[in-house]
Amino acid sequence: MITSIRGRNLLTLDQLSDAAILEVLDTAELFVEVNQRTIKKVPALKGRVVASLFFEESTRTRLSFETAAKRLSADVLSLAVASSSVKKGESLRDTIATIDALGIDAVVMRHSSSGAAHQVGGYVPHVRVINAGDGLHQHPTQGLLDVFTVRQVLAERAHAKGSETGKEMFAGLHVLIVGDIRHSRVARSDISAYTALGADVRIAAPGTLRPASLEEWPVRVVDDFDEALEWADVVGVLRLQRERGTGSFVPSLAEFTETYGLTSERARRLRPSAIIMHPGPMNRGVEIDSAVADSPAAVIERQVSNGVPIRMAALYLSVNGTAEETPS
Amino acid sequence: MAHEVVERVRDTEMLVVLGLQTGGVAFAELLAASLFDITTRHVLQGTLDVSFYRDDVGQRPFIASAVSQVPVDLDDRLVLLVDDVLFTGRTIRSALNALGDFGRPRAVQLAVMVDRGHRELPIRPDYVGKNLPTSLSEDIVATTEGVWIGTRGAS
Numbered sequence: 001m002i003t004s005i006r007g008r009n010l011l012t013l014d015q016l017s018d019a020a021i022l023e024v025l026d027t028a029e030l031f032v033e034v035n036q037r038t039i040k041k042v043p044a045l046k047g048r049v050v051a052s053l054f055f056e057e058s059t060r061t062r063l064s065f066e067t068a069a070k071r072l073s074a075d076v077l078s079l080a081v082a083s084s085s086v087k088k089g090e091s092l093r094d095t096i097a098t099i100d101a102l103g104i105d106a107v108v109m110r111h112s113s114s115g116a117a118h119q120v121g122g123y124v125p126h127v128r129v130i131n132a133g134d135g136l137h138q139h140p141t142q143g144l145l146d147v148f149t150v151r152q153v154l155a156e157r158a159h160a161k162g163s164e165t166g167k168e169m170f171a172g173l174h175v176l177i178v179g180d181i182r183h184s185r186v187a188r189s190d191i192s193a194y195t196a197l198g199a200d201v202r203i204a205a206p207g208t209l210r211p212a213s214l215e216e217w218p219v220r221v222v223d224d225f226d227e228a229l230e231w232a233d234v235v236g237v238l239r240l241q242r243e244r245g246t247g248s249f250v251p252s253l254a255e256f257t258e259t260y261g262l263t264s265e266r267a268r269r270l271r272p273s274a275i276i277m278h279p280g281p282m283n284r285g286v287e288i289d290s291a292v293a294d295s296p297a298a299v300i301e302r303q304v305s306n307g308v309p310i311r312m313a314a315l316y317l318s319v320n321g322t323a324e325e326t327p328s
Numbered sequence: 329m330a331h332e333v334v335e336r337v338r339d340t341e342m343l344v345v346l347g348l349q350t351g352g353v354a355f356a357e358l359l360a361a362s363l364f365d366i367t368t369r370h371v372l373q374g375t376l377d378v379s380f381y382r383d384d385v386g387q388r389p390f391i392a393s394a395v396s397q398v399p400v401d402l403d404d405r406l407v408l409l410v411d412d413v414l415f416t417g418r419t420i421r422s423a424l425n426a427l428g429d430f431g432r433p434r435a436v437q438l439a440v441m442v443d444r445g446h447r448e449l450p451i452r453p454d455y456v457g458k459n460l461p462t463s464l465s466e467d468i469v470a471t472t473e474g475v476w477i478g479t480r481g482a483s
Binding site for chain 2: 072
C-alpha cells in the first residue's frame with residue numbers, strides 16, 4: 001500500500017491507502033480556496049514543465065488538467081496527438097523520449113491502452129507520470145474528485161469542513177454504481193477510492209457489461225436495480241461507451257435504458273438525500289434522463305468544478321513532494 | 329502589543345489582522361480581541377497560508393498546510409501580519425508574495441510573539457513580544473500558553 005503520492009506517479013488508486021487518498025482530498029480543499037480568489041494562481045510549480053499527452057480524445061479532463069497546471073504556475077506543453085508525429089507512426093517510447101528531451105517534470109497522459117501510463121513511467125523514471133485514463137484500467141483523478149465531491153456535499157449538510165471530517169462520511173456509506181462497468185475505468189477508480197475510505201459499494205449492470213474478473217472485486221452485484229435505488233446514498237451513473245463497442249453488448253440502447261437507465265420514473269425510488277453522479281460526457285436519454293441529470297440531487301457540474309482543485313493537489317503532491325518524506 | 333498597534337495605527341478602520349497558518353492564527357485572534365477591547369471597534373481578521381509560495385519547496389519536509397481566509401480585498405488596507413516566531417524571515421517573504429494575490433495593501437506591518445534572530449533576509453518586525461537570542465541548534469515553540477526552548481530534533 002502506498003501511504004502518500006508525494007514524489008510518486010499517480011497511476012492507479014487500487015494501491016493507495018486511505019491516508020494517501022485523504023491527503024489529496026485535504027490538499028484539494030486548500031486549492032478550492034485558491035480557485036475562489038480573483039487571482040487564481042499560486043507559484044507552487046513555478047518553472048516546472050508539465051506535458052499533457054492525450055492520445056485519446058477528451059474535453060473536460062484535458063482542460064481541467066491544463067487549468068490545474070497553469071494555476072500552479074507550471075508551464076504546459078500540450079501535444080495535439082491528431083496533428084503530431086504519432087500519426088506518422090512514431091512509437092509511444094519515441095514520442096516520450098522526444099518530449100523528455102525538451103526538459104519536463106511531469107507527464108499527464110491518457111491512452112486507449114490499459115497500462116500505458118505505467119509503461120511511460122518506466123521509460124522516464126525521473127519524470128512524474130499522472131494517469132488521466134488508460135484504456136479500461138483506471139482514471140485516478142476522476143475517482144478522487146468523485147469521493148471529494150461526495151465528502152464536500154455530505155460535510156456541507158453536516159455544517160462541517162470536509163477536511164475536518166476525514167473519512168467518517170464514508171463509513172458504511174451506500175454507493176451504487178450502475179451501467180457499463182466492464183468498459184469503465186471510472187468505475188474501477190471509483191470502487192478503489194470508495195472502498196479504501198470504508199464505503200459499501202454495490203454495482204448494477206446487465207450480465208454482458210459486468211467485468212470478467214468480478215469475483216476479485218470488493219463489491220456486490222445487485223440483482224434488482226430498482227430495489228437497490230432505495231438502498232443507495234450515492235448513485236454513480238456511468239456512460240455507455242459506444243466508442244468501445246458497447247452497442248454490441250446490449251440488445252439495443254432502448255432496452256438498456258429500460259432496464260438500467262436512471263429514468264425520471266426510476267429516480268422517484270431514490271431517497272430524498274441521495275446524490276446522483278455522472279463522470280460525463282452524458283448520453284442524455286440513454287443512461288440518464290435529462291430531467292434527472294438537471295435535478296437538484298445531481299452534482300454533475302460540481303464534479304467538473306472539483307476536477308481543477310483535485311488535479312492541482314495531485315500535481316502539487318506528486319511533482320513537488322519527494323518520496324523520502326512519505327510517512328511510513 | 330495591542331496598545332502599541334493602536335498608538336501607531338491610530339485608526340483601525342482600514343486594518344486587517346492576518347494570522348499566518350498555523351502558528352500565528354491563535355495570536356492574531358488574541359490580538360484582534362485586544363484591539364476590540366481598546367477601541368471598541370471590531371477589527372477585520374483572517375488567516376494566510378503561505379505553503380504554495382515558499383522558495384524552499386522540496387528542500388525541507390512537507391509542511392502541513394491550512395486554508396487561507398482573507399475577509400476583504402486588500403486594496404488600500406493596512407495589513408498586520410501576525411506570526412508566532414520570527415526566524416529566517418523566509419515565511420514572511422512568502423507571505424508578502426501571497427498578499428499580492430489578494431490586492432495591493434497601503435502598508436503591511438509585522439507583529440511576532442518571539443524574535444529569535446538569525447535573519448536570512450532584510451525583514452524587520454514592527455511589533456515584537458519578546459526578543460529571544462537563540463542558538464541555531466535550538467528549537468523555539470511559542471503558543472498562547474507560553475514559550476519553550478529545546479534542542480533541535482529532540483522535540
